[in-house]
Amino acid sequence: MLPNRSRLSVLVFLLPPLLLYGVAVLFPILQSLFLSFFSWNGISDMEFVGFANYVHMLTGDGVFWRSFFNALGYLAICLVLQLGGALFVASLLTSLRRGRELVKTLYLLPAVISTVAIAFLFVRIYSIDPVGLLNQVLGWIGLGSLERPWLSDVNTVLAAVSAPEGWRFTGLYMLIIYAALLAVPQELEEAARLDGANRWQLFTKIRFPHIRPVWITTTIMATTYGLRGFDIPYLMTNGGPGQSSELLTTYMYKTAFTSTDFGYASTISVFIVIECLVAVGFILLMLKRKADA
Amino acid sequence: MTAQTAPVTRPIPAPPSSPAMRRRRRKPNVFRSLSRVLIVLIVIVQVYPLAWLFLTSLRNEHDFATGDPFALPSSISFDNYARAFQTGNLGQNILNSFIVTMGANLLIVLLGMMAAYALQVLGFRFSKFVRGLFLIGIIVPVQIALVPLFIDYSSINLLDTYQSMIIPLAGFALPMSIYLFSSFFEYIPRETYEAASLDGAGPYRIFGLITLPLSTNTVVTVVLVNSIFIWNDFIFANTFVLSEGLKTIPLGLQNYIGAMGKVDWTATFAAVCITITPLLLVFLVLNKAMIQGLESGATKG
Numbered sequence: 001m002l003p004n005r006s007r008l009s010v011l012v013f014l015l016p017p018l019l020l021y022g023v024a025v026l027f028p029i030l031q032s033l034f035l036s037f038f039s040w041n042g043i044s045d046m047e048f049v050g051f052a053n054y055v056h057m058l059t060g061d062g063v064f065w066r067s068f069f070n071a072l073g074y075l076a077i078c079l080v081l082q083l084g085g086a087l088f089v090a091s092l093l094t095s096l097r098r099g100r101e102l103v104k105t106l107y108l109l110p111a112v113i114s115t116v117a118i119a120f121l122f123v124r125i126y127s128i129d130p131v132g133l134l135n136q137v138l139g140w141i142g143l144g145s146l147e148r149p150w151l152s153d154v155n156t157v158l159a160a161v162s163a164p165e166g167w168r169f170t171g172l173y174m175l176i177i178y179a180a181l182l183a184v185p186q187e188l189e190e191a192a193r194l195d196g197a198n199r200w201q202l203f204t205k206i207r208f209p210h211i212r213p214v215w216i217t218t219t220i221m222a223t224t225y226g227l228r229g230f231d232i233p234y235l236m237t238n239g240g241p242g243q244s245s246e247l248l249t250t251y252m253y254k255t256a257f258t259s260t261d262f263g264y265a266s267t268i269s270v271f272i273v274i275e276c277l278v279a280v281g282f283i284l285l286m287l288k289r290k291a292d293a
Numbered sequence: 294m295t296a297q298t299a300p301v302t303r304p305i306p307a308p309p310s311s312p313a314m315r316r317r318r319r320k321p322n323v324f325r326s327l328s329r330v331l332i333v334l335i336v337i338v339q340v341y342p343l344a345w346l347f348l349t350s351l352r353n354e355h356d357f358a359t360g361d362p363f364a365l366p367s368s369i370s371f372d373n374y375a376r377a378f379q380t381g382n383l384g385q386n387i388l389n390s391f392i393v394t395m396g397a398n399l400l401i402v403l404l405g406m407m408a409a410y411a412l413q414v415l416g417f418r419f420s421k422f423v424r425g426l427f428l429i430g431i432i433v434p435v436q437i438a439l440v441p442l443f444i445d446y447s448s449i450n451l452l453d454t455y456q457s458m459i460i461p462l463a464g465f466a467l468p469m470s471i472y473l474f475s476s477f478f479e480y481i482p483r484e485t486y487e488a489a490s491l492d493g494a495g496p497y498r499i500f501g502l503i504t505l506p507l508s509t510n511t512v513v514t515v516v517l518v519n520s521i522f523i524w525n526d527f528i529f530a531n532t533f534v535l536s537e538g539l540k541t542i543p544l545g546l547q548n549y550i551g552a553m554g555k556v557d558w559t560a561t562f563a564a565v566c567i568t569i570t571p572l573l574l575v576f577l578v579l580n581k582a583m584i585q586g587l588e589s590g591a592t593k594g
Binding site: 006007009010012013014016017018020021023024025026027028029031032035042089092093095096097101103104105106107108109110111112113114115116117120121122124125130133136167170171172175176179199224227228230231235249252253256257262265266269270272273276277280 | 324325328329331332335336339340341342343345346349357363400404405407408410411412415417423426427429430431432433434435436437438439440441442443444445460461463464465467468471495496497500521524525527528532542543544546547550554561562565568569572573576577580581584587588
């Protein structure tokens with residue numbers, strides 16, 4: 001603490017940021033909570049409905065549950081691609097002698113591209129007429145029978161809209177995990193190697209425990225980002241065909257701005273917030289328990 | 294059994310260490326070349342879609358519709374780019390994105406620094422609580438703000454303005470910025486402040502004369518990391534902006550794809566390339582600083 005600070009100076013520095021943050025983040029959260037108890041289309045009078053929105057959402061809305069499970073599937077695919085892929089590539093990268101910087105840069109390229117461009121790109125990659133990259137590759141390696149319009153097939157569409165999100169950010173997580181792996185003390189690895197540890201043991205016993213804090217951070221980041229995923233599914237399929245790639249976020253968006261049902265949309269967004277908080281708590285709990293064991 | 298054989302076998306490799314050593318050295322080499330091949334493959338898969346995007350933007354329409362998507366363009370033409378610029382409004386979009394990115398960055402840096410200064414340097418009784426408040430913004434998804442802000446904006450006529458995008462973009466980026474500045478301020482030795490205090494400098498002068506000038510590197514980090522996300526923002530722009538003249542790059546591109554995506558394929562590829570090039574160039578030029586920024590942004594967050 002500075003010796004001659006005044007209460008006024010604290011306020012001068014703290015109030016402007018709190019004001020912006022309050023207007024943009026805190027107040028809207030409270031407002032959503034408030035709106036979720038009303039039925040309102042933005043024009044007519046607001047009508048207080050108590051918990052009716054919540055009851056309808058949890059017991060009477062098939063689309064909601066469909067979107068919820070789709071969102072979990074989307075999250076699972078993103079996590080595997082982003083974290084699994086990132087850990088794998090980062091581990092490989094540490095064994096590389098030259099070109100590490102180049103690999104890092106190239107690998108990160110997709111992260112600077114807008115979701116609109118990514119959505120367009122992947123629509124073309126999945127396309128069947130004119131034949132896109134994916135179907136062409138399948139044809140070449142003799143899996144021509146798998147060729148299909150990936151985005152209009154209800155069985156593949158969810159995976160097809162999840163993959164671009166995984167592709168986009170895997171470089172970011174790779175970078176973080178790689179930096180953590182580099183920080184593992186060389187003496188420790190050397191000592192383990194002299195004791196006859198193989199690569200797998202080296203990884204599970206030395207490296208991974210060492211990067212655990214970073215792993216927790218990246219898992220939380222990837223999970224919260226995965227749960228708020230919106231742009232790519234919205235732009236590629238808008239939830240379709242049917243509801244087969246509808247996520248909670250796209251469903252909320254449509255409820256709010258297509259059906260202008262602000263009350264019910266707020267109920268869904270409150271659910272998304274709770275879902276994020278629960279997920280973060282769950283990850284912390286799980287990883288803590290593992291660390292204790 | 295194993296306990297018995299172990300003492301017998303263990304001393305053997307020790308004295309004539311050379312064969313064992315050689316084996317140990319060769320093994321990693323196989324592993325290393327294998328991982329090199331794997332990495333090259335993975336990088337190709339990762340980057341090829343982008344290369345394809347640029348290659349296709351140079352094809353002519355006929356070549357695209359009939360040819361093998363992996364083949365090189367039969368002839369290189371920049372016609373697509375000319376058409377993309379003619380039909381789209383891309384120049385205006387780029388300008389708008391620039392304004393929004395600058396505005397939001399200004400708020401993020403200035404307010405982030407101020408909050409971090411109050412929390413970390415000045416200190417006060419409820420600072421833990423305020424930190425907790427800011428943590429919420431990192432976890433909570435941005436979609437929660439869409440409906441309330443839409444309603445609030447329409448009641449104060451702020452819909453369809455630059456501010457309508459800048460406010461939530463800056464607000465949701467603020468916590469991370471505060472966090473980065475706080476952890477940097479920790480490293481400024483307390484003695485510096487105490488000396489300045491003894492010389493009679495108050496909190497404002499210390500902020501302006503010590504904290505601000507020392508923070509240049511962190512400012513660069515914060516700006517670079519946030520610019521990626523702000524420049525590419527789709528959801529706020531799509532929700533709050535309606536008029537053509539205010540649309541940012543992602544929206545302009547989305548418009549273009551909607552209008553021309555099924556009519557003029559190759560020009561659409563060119564339009565996509567035009568919109569991603571500015572940020573790609575910045576990234577490639579500044580990639581060291583940017584990579585460092587992303588690393589520190591995440592490991593500290």
